[in-house]
Amino acid sequence: MIRVTNLTKRFGQLTAVDGLNLEIEAGDIVGFLGPNGAGKSTTMKMLTGFLEPSSGQIEICQLDIAKQPLKIKKAMGYLPEGTPAYGEMTVVQFLTFIAQVRGLKGQHKKQRLQKVVEQVQLEGVLNQQIDNLSKGFKRRVGLAQAILHDPKVLILDEPTDGLDPNQKHHVRQLILNLARDKIVIISTHLLEEVSAVCNRAIIIAKGKKLFDGTPQALASESPYHQAITIEFEDEKPDTSQLRLAPGVTHIIERSKNKISIIGHESYENLFPQIFDIVHLQGWQLKAMYSEQGQLDDVFRKMTEEVS
Numbered sequence: 599m600i601r602v603t604n605l606t607k608r609f610g611q612l613t614a615v616d617g618l619n620l621e622i623e624a625g626d627i628v629g630f631l632g633p634n635g636a637g638k639s640t641t642m643k644m645l646t647g648f649l650e651p652s653s654g655q656i657e658i659c660q661l662d663i664a665k666q667p668l669k670i671k672k673a674m675g676y677l678p679e680g681t682p683a684y685g686e687m688t689v690v691q692f693l694t695f696i697a698q699v700r701g702l703k704g705q706h707k708k709q710r711l712q713k714v715v716e717q718v719q720l721e722g723v724l725n726q727q728i729d730n731l732s733k734g735f736k737r738r739v740g741l742a743q744a745i746l747h748d749p750k751v752l753i754l755d756e757p758t759d760g761l762d763p764n765q766k767h768h769v770r771q772l773i774l775n776l777a778r779d780k781i782v783i784i785s786t787h788l789l790e791e792v793s794a795v796c797n798r799a800i801i802i803a804k805g806k807k808l809f810d811g812t813p814q815a816l817a818s819e820s821p822y823h824q825a826i827t828i829e830f831e832d833e834k835p836d837t838s839q840l841r842l843a844p845g846v847t848h849i850i851e852r853s854k855n856k857i858s859i860i861g862h863e864s865y866e867n868l869f870p871q872i873f874d875i876v877h878l879q880g881w882q883l884k885a886m887y888s889e890q891g892q893l894d895d896v897f898r899k900m901t902e903e904v905s
């Protein structure tokens with residue numbers, strides 16, 4: 599369990615993290631979101647003991663990071679921004695070195711190395727120098743070193759940055775499979791990543807928490823949550839009669855040939871009525887569907903409000 603109380607970090611005049619409070623339980627996969635400069639990396643660096651807070655407390659697995667940083671670091675894996683150090687080493691040399699630093703020995707060390715190389719799919723590059731690897735492979739080496747000692751808490755700063763779509767999918771599956779009894783915190787700009795792997799989303803901007811809840815709850819803040827959207831084949835006709843359907847509160851024009859119908863009824867109740875009107879009017883549709891709300895819309899709205 600992680601408990602963060604009133605966490606603050608100042609760099610001179612700038613307050614990068616501003617009185618942050620968090621409680622995260624085992625099994626949580628948290629998507630840590632925010633615009634550039636929001637304070638995500640700074641928070642992660644403080645959680646991993648790389649940076650000292652200006653004030654506030656961090657408790658991880660019932661230990662205070664200020665008092666027992668080494669014990670906490672043992673229980674933690676960290677994938678920082680960018681690429682892992684020691685680029686002159688080969689992948690196998692680097693991972694063996696990390697295994698030693700982590701105190702893994704004998705058969706256990708061998709098994710963990712084998713397992714992680716397989717999990718992160720590094721078999722083909724084991725003897726290549728890290729400096730010569732592509733960005734995606736460097737990222738995977740970084741991920742491998744973070745999970746090598748099977749930590750209880752995993753902090754990943756943009757874990758899929760630089761990976762191709764297949765690799766992104768693979769790493770997300772890996773995180774999902776890892777996470778049952780762990781805490782995983784993922785900093786990301788990719789909202790689809792939050793929908794794909796996280797059970798919780800935390801949004802920060804200017805160092806302050808703006809939202810903390812499930813990705814579904816986040817999506818439900820969207821103006822288009824449960825809206826029925828119609829895309830017309832050509833330019834949209836006069837759709838004012840849609841307002842007469844019981845339960846419709848208003849209609850939002852999204853583009854020249856796209857509207858969203860917002861109602862106080864559930865979309866299951868609205869759908870048949872809208873469908874009847876469309877049919878009666880003989881409108882040529884390209885598509886008609888209900889929306890759950892786009893995380894992007896909510897994210898933009900929330901973070902623009904504080905900028």
Ligand SMILES: Nc1ncnc2c1ncn2[C@@H]1O[C@H](COP(=O)(O)OP(=O)(O)OP(=O)(O)O)[C@@H](O)[C@H]1O
Nearest residue numbers: 609612613614632633634635636637638639640641
């Ligand atoms: N060592 C430092 N010295 C001075 N200012 C810093 C330092 N590290 C970070 N900052 C500033 O603190 C603020 C928060 O930075 P941080 O890297 O935590 O943001 P972020 O949310 O991770 O952004 P990004 O998404 O761009 O990685 C920024 O304004 C940044 O310039």
